[in-house]
Amino acid sequence: MDHYVDDRPDSERELWKKVATKLKPDPVTGRVDNNDILTFLREHENDPDLQLLLGNSRKRADERDRLVDLDTFDFKSLPVDPGSLWRVRVEYSGLVDPETTYIIEPHELKEFPNAKHSFRVYCDMPSADGHMDEVDTRLVQDYEGMPKSEDVLLFLKKAMAVPISCFKPALPATLMITHKFEPHRRVIAPFLDSLLAPSSTSSSASLSENKFSWLLEDTKTAELMSELQYSKASHFFRQHKADALVHKEAGNTAFRKGDGVKAIKEYTQALRRFEDAHCQKVGVEEKAEVMKMMGLVCANRSAAALLPGEGRDLTLAVNDGRKAIVADKFYAKGYARLAKAYQAQGDLAQALDALAEGLRLKGLENEAGLVDMFVDMQTDGKGLPEDDEEFQKVAKTILEEDKESAKRVKDIGGLWRKRISRVAVL
Template sequence: MTMKENFGRKLLQVYGRTLTPVLLPLPKYGLLNMNLLVPLLISWLNGRISFMREHENDPDLQLLLENSRKRGEQRAKDINLDTYDYAALADTIEPLSLWRIRMEYQGLIDPDTDYIIEPHELKEFPKAQHTFRICVDVPNMEGRLDEPETRLVEDFQGLPKSSDVLLFIKKAIALPISCFRPALPSMLIITHQFEPHRAVLAPFLSSLPSSKFTWEIESAEMAEHMGQIQYAKASHFYGQHKADGERHKEEGNIAFRKGDRKGAIAAYTQSLRRFEDAHCQKVLEEDKKAVMKLMAMTIANRSAAAVLPGEGQDIELAINDGKKAILANPHYAKGYARLAKAHHANGELSEAQEALAQALRLPELENEVGLVDMFIDLQTDGKGLPENDEEFEAFIKRLLEEDKESVERVKNINGLWRKRITEREV
């Protein structure tokens, strides 16, 4: 089976339908069915990217996306948006066709890691910026706008300026993603968020063929109504993705208890993808926090699975997941415990102790019995606090006075650990 045939078969497995062939010449691989690319790109831009997540290293997929990227770059070079003849697109206008331009806040995003950063994490990620996404929704293949396809999407660091919005609209018309052709709708709806940009947008939009094309910015009342509809939809998908994530998480737990590392990691990974999908929905902040806690638990569980002894042990994944679990929920004790265990399994005693010390410095975790027990276990090489008075005094002196690294590590730790070494509660 050739590369293009094999990839076509995979796509049909995902989308479950036969597509009318539209052949596209590729220099290296001959003719490629272009309609195989269309649902892939649309699904990607709408967030339904499970297939690509699972096949991100597939050379067929990489080839397809790379060629799509190159075509997009070439189109951008060939088209001058300032001199483009937008009026010539009048013949592309279909009666009752509707586009809707909207903007969504994506959160504080670190450009180096693409992590969504909480405000209290800004010291660790100083480059993080408020990020906004503008999308153009168009009816899907069934003509429905309640589950739209995306004609164009673009992210902006900071609120986009009027000139940015105008340029985006021009791109949506003349330079959409490669599965769409340059076109105009009969009606362009722009959400109420863009009202401050009206003065800049109006001259261009009013210059388009007025006999077939109209546009308007939503009123505040319409924006509120649409917001209610979108929230109801987001809540539905949030619940669906969250439930799927919890189901996969339990599958991972079952595999972990059986010692099935590969199965556990696969299930936890699926769980995280569903939780990510849930977190992306525009729901209440408390709902987002709830799913972030579930993500922290699942990442920590995957770390524990990765460090299971035997062939295939993945210490690097275990360490990275321990760190990610802490980022997802800084007050989740098991995140620190998983990170410490991974470092210890890698022979990194100092790093393991520091992971636990980091947790015990937090007032919320300073009395966590499990963390304190692990910390003392590492400090005493698994022997526990000395029962002999002379040995105990020597241990404390080394810990709090002589060993500079240890002195620095424990100086801000209070709570149960401090009580244990003070009162010798073994």
């Protein structure tokens, strides 16, 4: 059975061909996967061709949803795809800010207090080559919190009757549902059992029949699928990471030569590959490792954006400095890059605030490089005077007389506090 349908008008097909030329496949897998599509959408959000294409697609999807009443739809009339296997799974997406839809890291909760735990449900089917380790997603939906029984039932109905617009309405020969939805059996079983052929007396109907059957995967099957997914994810994680490191080193080489344009280009490619690695379903430690590397590359790209010449971009320098410390809160160079970027913009107050933000952290309060830069900016590059009388004047200005400065340094301790208090540092 052909799974796909193309109900687009000729004009939209031509528009898609035009947009598709801009969509590059993953250099590791050679395929265009969800991560590549998301990156493309993010980087081309203002592309008029893409916006028109997305608008048309949304209209057709809305029209299909409007025309199909799932309460009265005759699901038994749908053709069964012989020998097919669909798998419904749920994955934790992370903390998501409902206003921006950004995925929020735990240390960002103060900035995004309304972030909610989000889960994504997929209905996967084998891709055109027939392998289940390469799947096409028939339907995907996001939920705040784990979906409720009514949500799961509606999702199953939509996967059959109104999937993503490129798929035909159909039933699978076998529908395998994640064991995590076992609590919803009471609600979904009556609907699914109503689709069984008369000869099928339970949800454990033979997988070889060209009739509809369904089952909730058992714990052993779930563990096996999880192991397979982790093995595959680990493989691509290592490949993406290795590719990212190659681009990072190429960026470093270009930076040392003073070629800001090439350095930014290579660092950008490194970040894309690190993002691809981070998206893989691997362990927490592996993801944390990649986040640190992303912080480093953002800091490097910030520095590259400050190089004189065609690639100089102060806005990028500031944004990347901020991204560096979001990726790794205790990365000292991130605060230094952000301060340098603000300084280049002529905003000394913001530059000082960036350094103070880092020096307030216990893990960075004795970071000599940050302290040196902080003192240098506080004293217009003169440093703290050797003469005691002059030193006391400068210290009093920083600590008391300059109200903005006094507020900024109030909670800073460590090495800077020792220097401004003339405490001997052993």
